[in-house]
Amino acid sequence: MQDAFKCVTEHVRSAFKSEPICVHVDNAQECEIKRHPQYDDFRSKAVVARAAKLRKPQARPPRSRLWDSMVAMGRLSDMRGDDKWRMAVVDCLTPFLIKKSRIIARDFFADLEDIRSEMIAAALATWATTATGVAPSEVPTLMIKAAVDAAYACAKAHDKESTVGDSQALLAHEWAPPESAINASAIVHDANPRDPAVAEQIRGECHGAKLQRFVHPDILRKFHDDIRTGRRTGVASHLxxxxxxxxxxxxxxxHYYYASDLYPAFVGLPVAAEVLGVPPSAAYRMVRTGTFPCPTTFMGRKHQVYTKALMIHLNIPDIIVHPDDVENGAAHARWE
Incomplete structure (x- = not known):
């Protein structure tokens, strides 16, 4: 059996490749902070920050927000169906499990690979159960504790047969917001909404009619020009x-694109709090305790909320639309 710790490291390195790592907004080009290391350097920095937190000298070093940002980015990427940040958190915790896994395997005469597989599975299970209601700062500690407990349980139950790790624990549980029925009878007449092509047109025109109220026509036109000329990428063809x-x-x-592509990728915490009907002071308190309904990340010194996470919480479908349909719907609403 291949070492589970090495499998995780190889998986994460493959996901991040040689690109600069941005733990603030997951896109180094859009981030206000310009120092972005490659993954190996980032991992070393994360391990050092975690080790400093575990030490108990008389004078503690200033608190690092790196791990809080990693956990927040992991929760955001989970919502996108992307596991790279979740697995990066696990990978950065493995250095603190290596020695313990060897000791447990030696003391109980258990297979080291089995022990490490159980540790990874337990850490991922804890990640899933702490997705809400747990402060980001507490998640790594809970993951390590669960991994060590699982290792002892595996070792004590060890026999001559190899233990089969739960491979399903390594698979992401992808969740997507449900599609909602849209009544577009005011825009499209004498059409059969059961026809997929007509339903697609209805969605696009409804979306355009809504945008007409909130988005300046020049902004919408420029965005669509960028889509049509290829300056901005739309939806992947396989979708x-x-x-x-x-x-x-x-x-x-x-020329298709997600409705959310037109919105800013992040909004400030006060704005998100207003949308959710939460007082700003209460929102900051909820972020500290891990009870804010949407994951947050740090950009400089400010809390930011991922727009798609806000849409998911509010049950706003991130529909795929075509510029022609959106513009037709906006024009119809403009001349109503």
Whole structure:
């Protein structure tokens, strides 16, 4: 059996490649902080920060927010169906499990690979159970404790047969917001909404009608020009439905995009609190205790909330739309 700790490290390195790591907004080009190391340097920094937290000298070093940001980014990437930050948190914790796993395997004559597999599975299970209601600063400690407890349980139950680790624990549980029915009878007439192509048009035109009230036409026009000219990427082709593929075939170009692509990637905590109907002071208190309903991250000295996380919490579907449909809906609403 291959060493589970090494598997996790290889998986994370492959996910991050050689690109600069941004733990603030997950995109070094959009981040206000310009110092972004590659993954190995970032991992070393995280391990040092965690080790400093575990030491108990008389004069503690200033508190690092690095691990809080890692946990927050892991929760955000989980919402996107991406496991790289969740696995990065696990990978940065493995240095604190290596020695313990060897001691347990030696003392109980257990297989080291089995012990480490159980540790990884337990850490990931704890990650899932602490997704809400637990402050980010507490999550790494709980993951390590669960990993050590699982290692002892595995060792005590050890026999001559190899233990089979729960491979399903390494798979992400992807959750997507449910599609909501949209009544577009005011925009599209004499159409069969059961036809996928018509339903797609209805969604796009409804979205455009809503944007007409809140987005300046020049901003919408420029965004669509960027989509059409390829200056901004849209939805990946493999996500296209049958009706979308038919339209792409006719035009020769894929201009579809997610509705959220038009919005800012992050909003400030006070803005998110206002949307959720929470007083700003209470929102900051909830962030400290891990009870704020959406994951937050730090950008400089400010708390930021991922816009898509806010949409998911409010049950706002992140629909895929076409510029033509959005513009038709906006024009219809403008001339109503």
């Amino acid at each position: 296209a439905s049958e009706s979308m593929l038919a339209r792409i075939f006719v035009t020769g170009s894929n």
